[in-house]
Amino acid sequence: EDQVTQSPEALRLQEGESSSLNCSYTVSGLRGLFWYRQDPGKGPEFLFTLYSAGEEKEKERLKATLTKKESFLHITAPKPEDSATYLCAAGSSASKIIFGSGTRLSIRP
Amino acid sequence: DAGVTQSPTHLIKTRGQQVTLRCSPKSGHDTVSWYQQALGQGPQFIFQYYEEEERQRGNFPDRFSGHQFPNYSSELNVNALLLGDSALYLCASSQGRGNQPQHFGDGTRLSIL
Numbered sequence: 141e142d143q144v145t146q147s148p149e150a151l152r153l154q155e156g157e158s159s160s161l162n163c164s165y166t167v168s169g170l171r172g173l174f175w176y177r178q179d180p181g182k183g184p185e186f187l188f189t190l191y192s193a194g195e196e197k198e199k200e201r202l203k204a205t206l207t208k209k210e211s212f213l214h215i216t217a218p219k220p221e222d223s224a225t226y227l228c229a230a231g232s233s234a235s236k237i238i239f240g241s242g243t244r245l246s247i248r249p
Numbered sequence: 250d251a252g253v254t255q256s257p258t259h260l261i262k263t264r265g266q267q268v269t270l271r272c273s274p275k276s277g278h279d280t281v282s283w284y285q286q287a288l289g290q291g292p293q294f295i296f297q298y299y300e301e302e303e304r305q306r307g308n309f310p311d312r313f314s315g316h317q318f319p320n321y322s323s324e325l326n327v328n329a330l331l332l333g334d335s336a337l338y339l340c341a342s343s344q345g346r347g348n349q350p351q352h353f354g355d356g357t358r359l360s361i362l
Contacts, residue, residue, distance in 0.1 A: 144291075171348040183253070183339050183353030184292070227291055231348025235305050237282070239291035 142167045144230050146240035153218055153247050161213040161226055161243045169233025173211045175204050176227040178242070184227055218247045251276060253354035255340050261360045262330050270325040270357045274342030281323040282351060283315060284339040292339055298323055299346050327359075335361045 145164045153159055165173065172191055176184035188197040190206040197204045201222065203214045213226055225242040232238065254273045262268050274281050280299045284292035294307035298317035317323045321342075327334060337358050341351035 146291075172350075174350060176353075181355070183341075183355045186350050186352060189350050229291075235297070235347055236294055236307065237348060237351070238294070239284075241289070241291045 142230070142232050142236070142238050144228055144238050144240040146226075146228050146243050148243060149241070150244040151246070153215075153245070155219060155247055155249050156217050158214070158216045158218070160215070161228075161245070163211040163213070163228030163240055164209060165211070165228075165230040165238075166209075167230040167232045167238065171231040171233060171235070173206055174229040174231070174237070175211070175213055176229065178225045178227055215245070218245075220247045220249050223247045253340055253342050253352050255338075255354035255357050257357060258355070259358045259360075261362060263362050264330055264332060266330050267326065267328045268330060268359065270327075270338050270340075270359075272323045272325070272340030272342075272354060274321050274323070274340075275352045278342035278344050278352070279321050280343045280346060280349070281317060281321065282341045282343070283323070283325045284341065285309075286337040286339055286356070288336075295325070304346065330361050332361050335359060 143166045147162045175187040178184045188204040193208045227242045229239045256271045282297040283295040286292045297305045301317045312328045314326045337356040339356045341353045343349040343351045
């Protein structure tokens with residue numbers, strides 16, 4: 141069964157303290173790994189798409205990487221405005237997109 | 250450039266009633282997907298519409314149905330509402346079929362009393 145698992149569920153960091161969020165996936169015929177940011181009361185905001193192992197994408201303080209079983213979202217020197225829930229989703233060969241439960245990230249000033 | 254818009258933003262219904270939620274996709278997008286998001290969980294895929302037909306469906310009962318119109322806008326209908334249907338319902342649009350990046354609206358918060 142297709143499954144996406146994110147860890148940790150919640151992460152509290154001090155401003156400037158770098159860390160990584162993990163997304164493990166078991167999907168038949170991966171057709172894209174997606175990262176989204178979701179703020180309270182809002183819909184998910186698209187960040188990155190990764191298609192093949194070894195691929196990396198960067199945007200400001202965020203960098204996403206992909207292996208055959210996992211994806212990581214690295215956050216470098218985070219700021220309080222980076223606080224949000226980060227969602228990972230995998231696209232399957234059946235054209236379905238499966239989301240993980242997300243990581244709630246809190247950055248303290 | 251307008252993004253994905255959903256209406257209404259909030260809705261309160263009672264058990265057994267029926268509800269219709271509406272979605273207008275981002276300009277240039279022709280595919281609409283619907284998701285249910287419970288509090289503290291990730292979105293769960295309900296179904297996807299392309300060329301006015303349901304193309305993919307998640308593990309949701311037949312009480313959940315939808316429609317896509319020629320202008321690509323879409324409706325989600327839920328019949329015989331249950332308490333467990335209380336959730337945030339998200340609409341996402343993308344361009345073409347397959348696993349393309351999706352752009353989400355801010356959802357409709359449905360509460361069942």
